[in-house]
Amino acid sequence: MITFNKPHLTGKETHYIYDAVKTGKLSGNGKYTKMCHDYFQNTFGFGKCLLTTSCTDALEMAAILLDIKEGDEVIMPSYTFVSTANAFVLRGAKIIFCDSRKDHPGIDEEKIEQLITSKTRVIVPVHYAGVACDMDKIMDLAAKYDLFVVEDAAQAIDSYYTGRDGIKRALGTIGHLAAFSFHETKNIISGEGGMLVVNDDRFKERSEIIWEKGTNRSAFFRGEVDKYGWVDIGSSFLPSEIIAAFLWAQLEELEEIQFRRIEIWNKYFNELQSWAEINKCHLPYIPTYGSNNAHMFYIVCKNGKQRKSLIDHLKKNNIHAVFHYLSLHKSDFYSKNCRDIILPNSDHFSNVLVRLPFFLALNNNDLENIIKNIKQTKFELI
Amino acid sequence: MITFNKPHLTGKETHYIYDAVKTGKLSGNGKYTKMCHDYFQNTFGFGKCLLTTSCTDALEMAAILLDIKEGDEVIMPSYTFVSTANAFVLRGAKIIFCDSRKDHPGIDEEKIEQLITSKTRVIVPVHYAGVACDMDKIMDLAAKYDLFVVEDAAQAIDSYYTGRDGIKRALGTIGHLAAFSFHETKNIISGEGGMLVVNDDRFKERSEIIWEKGTNRSAFFRGEVDKYGWVDIGSSFLPSEIIAAFLWAQLEELEEIQFRRIEIWNKYFNELQSWAEINKCHLPYIPTYGSNNAHMFYIVCKNGKQRKSLIDHLKKNNIHAVFHYLSLHKSDFYSKNCRDIILPNSDHFSNVLVRLPFFLALNNNDLENIIKNIKQTKFELI
Numbered sequence: 001m002i003t004f005n006k007p008h009l010t011g012k013e014t015h016y017i018y019d020a021v022k023t024g025k026l027s028g029n030g031k032y033t034k035m036c037h038d039y040f041q042n043t044f045g046f047g048k049c050l051l052t053t054s055c056t057d058a059l060e061m062a063a064i065l066l067d068i069k070e071g072d073e074v075i076m077p078s079y080t081f082v083s084t085a086n087a088f089v090l091r092g093a094k095i096i097f098c099d100s101r102k103d104h105p106g107i108d109e110e111k112i113e114q115l116i117t118s119k120t121r122v123i124v125p126v127h128y129a130g131v132a133c134d135m136d137k138i139m140d141l142a143a144k145y146d147l148f149v150v151e152d153a154a155q156a157i158d159s160y161y162t163g164r165d166g167i168k169r170a171l172g173t174i175g176h177l178a179a180f181s182f183h184e185t186k187n188i189i190s191g192e193g194g195m196l197v198v199n200d201d202r203f204k205e206r207s208e209i210i211w212e213k214g215t216n217r218s219a220f221f222r223g224e225v226d227k228y229g230w231v232d233i234g235s236s237f238l239p240s241e242i243i244a245a246f247l248w249a250q251l252e253e254l255e256e257i258q259f260r261r262i263e264i265w266n267k268y269f270n271e272l273q274s275w276a277e278i279n280k281c282h283l284p285y286i287p288t289y290g291s292n293n294a295h296m297f298y299i300v301c302k303n304g305k306q307r308k309s310l311i312d313h314l315k316k317n318n319i320h321a322v323f324h325y326l327s328l329h330k331s332d333f334y335s336k337n338c339r340d341i342i343l344p345n346s347d348h349f350s351n352v353l354v355r356l357p358f359f360l361a362l363n364n365n366d367l368e369n370i371i372k373n374i375k376q377t378k379f380e381l382i
Numbered sequence: 383m384i385t386f387n388k389p390h391l392t393g394k395e396t397h398y399i400y401d402a403v404k405t406g407k408l409s410g411n412g413k414y415t416k417m418c419h420d421y422f423q424n425t426f427g428f429g430k431c432l433l434t435t436s437c438t439d440a441l442e443m444a445a446i447l448l449d450i451k452e453g454d455e456v457i458m459p460s461y462t463f464v465s466t467a468n469a470f471v472l473r474g475a476k477i478i479f480c481d482s483r484k485d486h487p488g489i490d491e492e493k494i495e496q497l498i499t500s501k502t503r504v505i506v507p508v509h510y511a512g513v514a515c516d517m518d519k520i521m522d523l524a525a526k527y528d529l530f531v532v533e534d535a536a537q538a539i540d541s542y543y544t545g546r547d548g549i550k551r552a553l554g555t556i557g558h559l560a561a562f563s564f565h566e567t568k569n570i571i572s573g574e575g576g577m578l579v580v581n582d583d584r585f586k587e588r589s590e591i592i593w594e595k596g597t598n599r600s601a602f603f604r605g606e607v608d609k610y611g612w613v614d615i616g617s618s619f620l621p622s623e624i625i626a627a628f629l630w631a632q633l634e635e636l637e638e639i640q641f642r643r644i645e646i647w648n649k650y651f652n653e654l655q656s657w658a659e660i661n662k663c664h665l666p667y668i669p670t671y672g673s674n675n676a677h678m679f680y681i682v683c684k685n686g687k688q689r690k691s692l693i694d695h696l697k698k699n700n701i702h703a704v705f706h707y708l709s710l711h712k713s714d715f716y717s718k719n720c721r722d723i724i725l726p727n728s729d730h731f732s733n734v735l736v737r738l739p740f741f742l743a744l745n746n747n748d749l750e751n752i753i754k755n756i757k758q759t760k761f762e763l764i
Contacts, residue, residue: 006406007406007407007408009403013403014396014399014400014403017396017399017624018396021391021395021396024388024389025389025566026389026566026571026572026573026574027565027566027567027573027574028573028574053435053436053439053574053618053621054435054618055618056595056617056618057435057617057618060617070452082595082596082597082611082612082616083595083617083618085612086595086596086612086615086616086617087617089615090472090615090617183409184407184408184409185409189408190408190622190624191408191409191410191622191623191624191625192408192409192410192435192618192620192621192622193622213438213464213465213468214464214468214715215464227708229464229708229713229714229715230464230467230468230708230710230713230714230715230716231713231714231715232715233468233471233472233715234464234468235438235439235442235465235468235469235472236435236436236437236438236439236465236574238574239435239574240572240573240574240575240625241573242399242572242573242624242625242628243573243622243624243625246624326609326611326612328612331611331612331613332611332612332613333596333611333612333613333614333615334612
């Protein structure tokens with residue numbers, strides 16, 4: 001069986017966990033947490049980094065930091081993970097779903113402005129499959145209407161955007177805030193895990209307080225206050241050193257991991273191109289302003305029937321390919337609480353996108369087997 | 383230096399983590415999570431158990447499950463950790479702080495009823511130092527006024543309450559919901575970590591949904607629904623299998639851990655009794671309806687000056703003793719948002735309680751050294 005995902009281990013994870021355990025400091029914000037923060041800040045140019053127990057938690061921190069209140073509106077794509085929305089719903093926000101682009105599941109930058117009202121507070125671009133949204137357009141809108149931008153960069157580590165100024169910037173450095181995931185399905189992992197990036201100076205001090213359960217504990221340990229106590233809302237957003245130590249082992253090998261992922265991605269892309277054309281499917285589109293972090297490889301089938309044939313044929317041949325998000329505007333939760341809206345591109349990707357197995361341990365035999373089976377799939381006449 | 387705390391390791395933590403890592407299932411709700419859930423349910427008679435990334439998160443789940451809304455009132459002691467309050471504040475609740483008992487930092491059961499209004503929804507007894515609150519009294523009030531009870535059992539694993547029916551029940555089995563902590567300072571640990579216990583059947587189904595980010599993913603994997611999606615609010619409350627594997631190693635040794643902790647506690651208690659009497663201090667009080675889980679050993683000094691002398695003398699002799707909570711009704715956050723209230727017992731414990739070093743690796747030499755130094759402390763005439 002070729003599974004859809006298999007977490008990659010560098011082999012040093014348990015070594016560093018053992019080291020963390022030995023030091024006797026197991027709760028959050030210890031040596032490995034600080035090493036990870038420094039690494040991210042230095043490697044990608046992120047603002048203040050704070051590891052969290054999940055990307056969901058990082059998004060919740062963002063919603064708290066932005067002081068989201070009952071009735072505030074937050075614009076995001078419907079084709080995204082449930083946490084992108086829930087993090088803001090938990091603070092009372094009304095989610096305004098925007099359609100995907102025609103050529104990509106990411107938010108259609110051209111359709112955002114028409115959704116902005118006097119209640120809009122935040123735009124949340126999701127860098128689907130690690131591919132950049134057109135951030136210049138989004139940041140321009142934010143400036144024009146005085147909004148905040150939270151990059152949902154869950155899938156976007158080591159991916160870049162080149163704006164109109166010609167400068168190539170890491171995703172996660174552009175919005176006021178950004179959230180990353182290190183869930184076991186991501187390029188670098190810690191089982192469950194995430195990170196908030198705070199690029200806007202106005203939020204840096206408070207972010208640390210919210211992270212530490214609403215206390216000024218970090219300032220206390222730096223000797224800036226003489227006792228610490230309850231100063232704000234907040235939660236226990238920081239992960240154990242065990243998780244940070246695991247993540248550290250992955251960061252040490254980021255380059256090697258990315259090198260092999262890109263090889264896998266390119267093999268899929270090159271070998272499926274003409275097949276896709278013949279069968280009227282589409283392979284992932286990467287705009288010229290974006291880079292490829294090889295987070296995922298997907299096929300946009302011609303229709304749902306074609307997707308079903310493909311998934312079924314692969315399954316019969318012990319290959320696990322999967323579809324992805326059900327558009328959130330079609331969910332039970334949204335239907336119960338909000339009026340119907342029509343987002344054809346988002347629906348389209350919900351109905352026809354299929355993700356191929358993608359993990360580091362896939363060898364060339366596996367890949368050829370998968371590609372061969374894709375090509376052998378017989379599509380019924382539709 | 384004798385530190386205040388040193389996390390205990392059974393030695394098998396990294397072994398089980400390695401096993402979890404090897405299976406390739408690192409995200410939440412895998413084999414070790416299920417083993418921990420079963421253990422807790424079978425050993426202590428808890429209702430449905432759900433591991434969380436912290437006790438804070440378990441309390442937040444409780445607040446979501448109880449549908450806490452703007453203006454709802456929640457009664458809890460002021461002498462508690464900030465998360466007891468913040469978890470409910472995040473949902474819009476107004477916190478009504480109750481004083482501590484005279485003989486114990488736990489909530490004064492006799493002072494709760496006068497705080498109940500038509501807006502009260504929940505009572506949160508905190509089992510301070512793992513010592514039971516008088517749960518019959520609290521559950522009677524809850525029944526009389528149709529309120530919910532959430533046990534903050536952060537410190538109370540393996541501790542019991544014997545009610546008027548003569549039955550000895552584990553703390554965490556009595557309230558509608560209960561929250562435990564496995565933070566590195568607790569009797570059993572996973573670095574950061576916690577657990578929600580759902581005793582009331584009405585909350586069991588929804589608790590799983592909230593735990594899984596507001597989706598019906600668990601029902602999907604049990605084959606009860608044919609696809610899963612967004613059905614409710616929720617968050618990523620579940621910890622990685624790495625954390626669950628660590629916790630499992632601790633659970634295997636719970637009996638041995640508890641045996642030694644009780645030895646340490648008894649040594650402190652027996653050897654300090656007459657000293658405390660002479661110096662007009664108090665040692666921990668355990669009511670007849672409670673049991674002792676040896677979570678903590680504290681001294682209630684005569685006054686703040688005496689406490690300072692004690693902490694200073696110990697520090698000079700390389701022994702780290704610490705005070706505990708600053709009453710939440712005196713915090714910056716509360717003062718900014720609420721009117722002044724007077725809670726003399728809570729203030730008293732904030733001012734005079736000192737916690738002695740307490741961890742498994744304390745040997746009898748360490749203990750005798752600490753006890754000797756306590757007895758040698760010279761108190762200024764006050």
